[in-house]
Amino acid sequence: MGRVEIATAYVARPLIGFGAALIFVLLAVLVAGIVFGFAPGTLFVVIAAGLGAYMALNIGANDVANNMGPAVGAKVLSLTGAIAIAAIFETAGALIAGGDVVSTxxxxxxxxxxxxxxxxxxxxxxxxxxxxxxxxxxxxxxxxPVSTTHAVVGGVMGAGIAAAGLSAVHWPTMGAIAASWVVSPALGGAIAALVLAFIKARIIYREDKIAAARKWVPVLIGVMAGTFAAYLAMKGLKRVVSVDIGAALGLGAATGLIAWLAAIPVIRRQAAGMENRNKSLKALFGFPLVISAALLSFAHGANDVANAVGPLAAIVHAQESGAFSDRVALPAWVMMIGAFGISLGLILFGPKLIRLVGDQITKLNPMRAYCVALSTAITVLIASWLGLPVSSTHIAIGGVFGVGFFREWYMQRRAVSNRQRTAPPLTLPYAERRRRKLVRRSHFLTIVAAWVVTVPAAAALSAATFRLLGVLFG
Structure with a gap:
């Protein structure tokens, strides 16, 4: 009997998450039924509420890992701590700064x-x-880790094609989105690599590392604070206040200057008595990394809650008014389904991708993870300024790859330089060269392939679903 109990617990434990997710979906359906009552179209609203809750759970399980994975991989946050911080800030971002109006x-x-x-x-x-x-x-x-925004875009495109043919799609817009598949990760990776190169040149490979850190870490904190202030003003606080790119950059510059001045005495006290080695440097980047991860989660909750419940809000509006609208308001109950669904999905299913992003693509420490977080915010700002439709998921993962590939290049260059000074060139077998790679190629290929097929896969599923709905309810 004891062994049966152990076996039962072993089998049932993975089902707890699915059970909790199912209860949340059923609660969303119940809330929609109570709010909408017996009005015409209640069935569609109830179905959409369940699907919106399901989508929110998946966003929490997949998308949020990009914000917290680097901090966990750098061992600045435990997995439990990262999930707790992300859940709080994702929910706060969705409820406080989530858009009042979304494009349907x-x-x-x-x-x-x-x-x-x-x-x-x-x-x-x-x-x-x-x-x-x-x-x-x-x-x-x-x-x-894929872009939930691109998944929604693909779904809308597939349904539009099924409803009205290829001519219904705005192909220039789709072309810009397709271009972002390349632009987003490449730009994020390049900026992350440049920041890491700067840290290596100005801090890590200096004779007096601690003195260099006292000088440059406050500057980096100021850059981070200014970038995130502008990032949040542009992308995360649209519901609270609307600012253009110029005002956002001005706010960012002022915030960065204040943060730089405030960080100088803090870093000086923290660095006092530290040993002149890399392990000491890692401690100086821990707290800024935690703050950046929390701010990224807040901005993500504010922006991506619409991916989960935007179509639900559109359906509610269409059933209430009898007509569609290009832009609709997000009712409070709809917003809460999205906010709490994202957090619950993170808690139940997020650890898998958090570990992948943080540990399994390439080895991260606080300095490398800081580069990823900073590059994400900078790249989103640049893309907003240029009017490019980019994915924060692609940017963050591109930053992780950028840091890893830069380290490969840098270490190979140093190894070649050392061999040239000490011994003749050494040719290693292919298997040994592959083993020494710092970025796991299997994850790289899987993620890139998933990015490429996200829009067409979601479009094909959407078109098939639309046809099925026409058969069932037509």
Missing amino acids: ISNGIIDADSVADARVFTWAMIAALLSAALWVNIATWIGA
């Missing part, structure tokens, strides 16, 4: 006139929501 046609992906009928519009949004959630779920299962 995903920023012009399909022609609004092609889905002017309220019934067709409702089916299209349900199909988009279900397909995006399914694809993100599949990506999480195979261990690939």
